[in-house]
Amino acid sequence: MNRDRKRVRHPAPQGRRSATGRRVVVAGGGIAGLAAATALAERGAAVELFEREPFLGGRVGGWTTTLPDGTSTGMSRGFHAFFRQYYNLRALLRRADPDLGVLSPVPDYPLVDAHGRTDSFEGLPRTPPWSALAFALRSPTFTARDLLRVDRGMALALLNVRVPGTYEELDHLDAQAFLDRVRFPPAARHLAFDVFSRSFFADPRQLSAAELAVMFHLYFLGSAEGLLFDVANEPFHRLWRPLEDHLTRHGGTVHTGTAVEAIEPGTRFRVHTGSHVAEADAVVLALDVRGLREVVAASPGLGNRDWRARIARLATAPPFLVRRLWLDRPVEATRPAFLATGGLPPLDNISVLNRFDHDAAGWARRSGGSVVELHAYAATGSAEETGRALLARLHELYPETRAATTVADRSEWRADCPLFPPGGFARRPGIETPVEGLVLAGDGIRVDLPVALMERAATTGLAAANRLLAGWGVTGHDLLSVPVRGRVPPLRLLAALRR
Template structure:
């Protein structure tokens, strides 16, 4: 009788999902290890979870009073809830969903959104609820049904550029677009204007960047991940209450039960390398200095540079080659934060129209990029709505213009809301919260090879976060989760401990060798 272990099943509906196995090793380190994780967002939580589950002693530092990072939520003084804004939990997010299952094994706290229409200011609207999930049927159905993509518009499409969307192969396809912005790629694609905005540009802006400063490689990878390369579909789930209640507080309890020290509200100020090759790292905070065998930095590019200022000293880096160190610091210096984004949450004294969707993506409405009606899915907002008879509406604006004052952002977002949903102009605002931040990493058209990765030239120091380079087609929250796991896996491998397997969408497009329509081993002629 065979003693071979059964092949692990894919974590979602897509039977062609790809498993990336961790390096083999022991179950736990041979000696006690202590790791300081800086940053309690998705990336830091992912790293802390994998390390703690393998018996590593973990201290997690988070500057805010709550976990979640850029998917954080917090209470207002009178008991309402504010957050960093709406996030879609796509079913392709295998690693993120596996992380959430630690505290919610059946993902009962995630509820599906029926559809998310995308609307232009001229009224053209697309939706995804009735599309099949399997490529290429989903692509064919979208083109056939979309009002933004009339059959007459096919004549204008640049076919070789369009074929690039379904002939990707990773990791090679990442470098194909070095130096090209998403806007430039869309220009040469020559999609009809409506399809350009709704099918592609709206998604580009979800990376908190203007398409002129956003890398075409990321846009193409996103199109593959969410549409042409995966059978998980374009619909997504959302938490049934605020992020802290539904997701991060339960995960924090899971980590605490496994010995993780959660030091919330404690900001790291500096990371100091070992003074001897086998010496400890030191992480300084506003109130303490922690020694550790290793450090995971799960922070945005600007914060990372500030924390690592001590590493720029050539004499303070045992174990790191001068050439590797200098090139790494050059790459770190070139990493940018994205422009500011705005989140305006409104508690209105009356309801929006019952026909309004729970989530609406927009294009051509000045600063407004999407609108959420929170009582449709968030428990706290639903309770407030039931008690007061009004709606809780959230507005997002990505990539705000430089120098825009908060009151200007507020006024322009409100004006757009009143234009898109006229009934809101007659509703009073009972409460409001405005958040403007600029702590997201920018995925620019700079060369792919120049982007930082999880690994660094310093033994015992690894990075995590959605601004990092990963060779697979992943993005946004899933990239944060994956890099957190990869950071943990890197440290564990150095201690001879087995890490965590990772699953992704398929690595090849429909028309690439190994893709759904071209069997592996067959060569396809590249479009001219």
């Protein structure tokens, strides 16, 4: 879409046109690794990508599962929202799909709380601050009295986000403490903040207030792309194949089911992958938290003591559960494709997959049923307890499912997302490392731009490639972002006066 005239282009360093003759190993085939590998291969570097899973895409990857009726269908770690301000992720996908035909718009994603109060994003203005103001004015969870009670001085921090300044100002607070200081109405907090903070797979008490503020800027007050998003209409096991083909056409080599285990620095890097050793001029570590910690721990010559300690201290968020149900009857036609919830633990959202996923839609047509996915982020109980509670919430919110027979049931219980705790930003490792030719990428890696989740992964992957290309005197790839500070000048001035 790219309709925001205030989006910011971050020009890449300029230089020669080709990195021919350079060999690079990319460890990790998630979004960050694919972005780095693609950006390097497009500039002529010989790239080898290693991914420990048998599929690409990382946390947005997928595989197939066979249902009791013999159907082979896609399965994944859950629904993902492709917001229109995910500029760098979309640019990556466009390499192989210029029209982004793999994405379909969601007309709305209602937010409902325990009292049945529902907020909607449909029909709102696209441009801040009018988008957020219209959302608040029509929300059943805001009242004039609530708005008068808000601490306007603290609230201005949300209206004048600066990167990295907001981290310096708010990172010592947790998200819940910050919202307490703002005196944000509790009911509105469930819908306007908890839903988004939990998308980081963390309880608001474990999440940095700065991360919450930057996220609010990215989705609400920093972008004029609107508050709606797109979803993948292909199952994730097919989503990344065109990009893999694009990478291989540019000379890249992809090894799935093969993990990088250790790295020896030297005149050239020696990258150990079990029975194989690859030599390279540079290495991109685009791994999840556990994988990064393990590779660094197994590579004693890599980096200095301080850097290694920062890697070792990286933490993962609490576990989450995705439960996907193939039901023998449809849910009501009025149900949205995606429903977010607040104050209804452990449920965070419900997706009716057959409304947008081609595999799920085909199964629903043939069977007369439906495919429903339930998410629980930052789960506090066991997988079994959480799964039972999710089903009870589904029956509560969509009562027609009580009488449905479950044809198939698949669950994914994971605990591998990065945690962004209070006070963690200053020690978060960045893209550059103490080792020349070694760079990091991933959604847990620091980059001083207003990005999050999948967009942070894509951005750090491209930025990591740019860092290597700049070192070789080769032109990199421009990056895009929402504005790096609040977009309304009078509010920026007022916030500066209140600091």
